[in-house]
Amino acid sequence: MSLFTAVEMAPRDPILGLNEQFAADSNPNKVNLGVGVYFDDNGKLPLLECVQAAEKAMMEKPSARGYLPIDGIAAYDAAVKSLVFGADSEPVTSGRVATVQGIGGTGGLKIGADFLKRVSPNAKVLISDPSWENHRALFTNAGFAVDTYAYYDADKRGVNFDGMLASLNSAAAGTIVVLHACCHNPTGYDITAAQWDQVIAVVKAKNLTAFLDMAYQGFGHGIAEDGAVIGKFVAAGLSFFVSTSFSKSFSLYGERVGALSVLCADKEEASRVLSQLKIVIRTNYSNPPIHGGAVVAAVLGNPELRALWEKELGEMRVRIKAMRQKLVDGLKAAGVQQDMSFITTQIGMFSYSGLSKDQMVRLRTEFGVYGTDTGRMCVAALNSKNIDYVCQAIAKVV
Numbered sequence: 001m002s003l004f005t006a007v008e009m010a011p012r013d014p015i016l017g018l019n020e021q022f023a024a025d026s027n028p029n030k031v032n033l034g035v036g037v038y039f040d041d042n043g044k045l046p047l048l049e050c051v052q053a054a055e056k057a058m059m060e061k062p063s064a065r066g067y068l069p070i071d072g073i074a075a076y077d078a079a080v081k082s083l084v085f086g087a088d089s090e091p092v093t094s095g096r097v098a099t100v101q102g103i104g105g106t107g108g109l110k111i112g113a114d115f116l117k118r119v120s121p122n123a124k125v126l127i128s129d130p131s132w133e134n135h136r137a138l139f140t141n142a143g144f145a146v147d148t149y150a151y152y153d154a155d156k157r158g159v160n161f162d163g164m165l166a167s168l169n170s171a172a173a174g175t176i177v178v179l180h181a182c183c184h185n186p187t188g189y190d191i192t193a194a195q196w197d198q199v200i201a202v203v204k205a206k207n208l209t210a211f212l213d214m215a216y217q218g219f220g221h222g223i224a225e226d227g228a229v230i231g232k233f234v235a236a237g238l239s240f241f242v243s244t245s246f247s248k249s250f251s252l253y254g255e256r257v258g259a260l261s262v263l264c265a266d267k268e269e270a271s272r273v274l275s276q277l278k279i280v281i282r283t284n285y286s287n288p289p290i291h292g293g294a295v296v297a298a299v300l301g302n303p304e305l306r307a308l309w310e311k312e313l314g315e316m317r318v319r320i321k322a323m324r325q326k327l328v329d330g331l332k333a334a335g336v337q338q339d340m341s342f343i344t345t346q347i348g349m350f351s352y353s354g355l356s357k358d359q360m361v362r363l364r365t366e367f368g369v370y371g372t373d374t375g376r377m378c379v380a381a382l383n384s385k386n387i388d389y390v391c392q393a394i395a396k397v398v
């Protein structure tokens with residue numbers, strides 16, 4: 001009998017479990033479309049030039065590693081605010097945004113969830129159906145009851161927007177609604193600007209709390225275009241939460257760079273909110289690490305490096321779009337009868353392929369092509385060398 005005798009084995013993380021299976025697969029043609037990571041056309045994880053330049057400058061002037069402030073590097077937090085709300089925007093100039101550096105986008109979400117549990121302990125959380133799986137786990141672990149709002153319509157291959165509005169309309173006042181700011185994970189379907197206006201009207205009318213998850217800014221239509229939804233929420237006069245992740249947009253996955261921003265009513269309220277966010281951080285991990293935040297702050301704060309980042313991010317975005325088109329064309333050429341053109345109407349790193357669990361399992365076991373059982377494939381991991389193989393494999397299972 002030990003202290004841990006009754007501890008149960010936790011289920012494996014579905015996506016990281018796929019990675020382990022992929023690593024153990026001896027098929028020389030294997031392709032990993034499971035995890036949400038961007039690879040270049042050579043199948044390599046990019047190390048962006050803007051990041052290398054910032055790191056080179058940092059190495060030339062090495063600095064000692066004291067503790068950061070609880071809320072992170074001041075220049076980083078300022079850069080996040082400018083990126084999310086606009087440097088000259090009213091929320092930024094009036095000082096009513098509380099921003100803290102987070103450990104990746106996940107860290108930003110978790111700080112927000114823990115803070116919300118203090119201010120709205122009885123609120124329910126709604127996530128999209130389906131959503132990034134960790135949304136449910138993270139808000140559940142923060143102590144919330146988590147439910148879903150309608151989102152994906154498999155028959156229509158798109159968003160069930162009426163269903164989404166109906167779900168939000170029937171939510172109780174104070175409900176926390178987690179919204180994907182752009183490039184919806186896992187479906188790849190976003191709502192339109194006009195539909196955002198309708199969502200915002202319901203959020204306002206029903207007094208819901210919006211929590212925008214921004215993990216793919218720049219992967220959809222462009223940095224400004226993907227961030228435009230923030231301006232809409234500001235214009236509606238709402239207070240809301242935004243989590244930011246630079247994992248994908250800077251290809252800095254392992255550095256864990258993210259943030260949480262909370263738009264408050266005024267500067268004084270923002271300083272009270274900030275003080276509470278700092279308590280959450282202090283009692284979880286005390287203060288964030290330096291390197292990733294310093295790199296992002298250096299790039300965003302230097303006009304030349306910033307322009308280089310925008311160019312490199314643009315190249316990633318364009319390459320993904322090209323792969324979507326190649327996938328549609330390749331599937332047709334491989335003999336797939338059904339119209340797969342919906343793949344090019346999706347946006348961001350993922351495609352809900354519409355393939356069944358059985359088909360996904362066959363892709364994996366017979367062809368070494370790994371996607372999730374839900375049919376999600378990471379199109380950002382396709383390249384000119386593996387695309388034909390993937391198309392032929394899909395053609396054989398559909």
Ligand code: PMP
Nearest residue numbers: 036104105106132185215245247
């Ligand atoms: N939100 C969504 C929707 C995501 O897809 C991800 C990453 N897969 C995250 C948040 C977390 O990002 P990070 O890796 O920076 O913690």
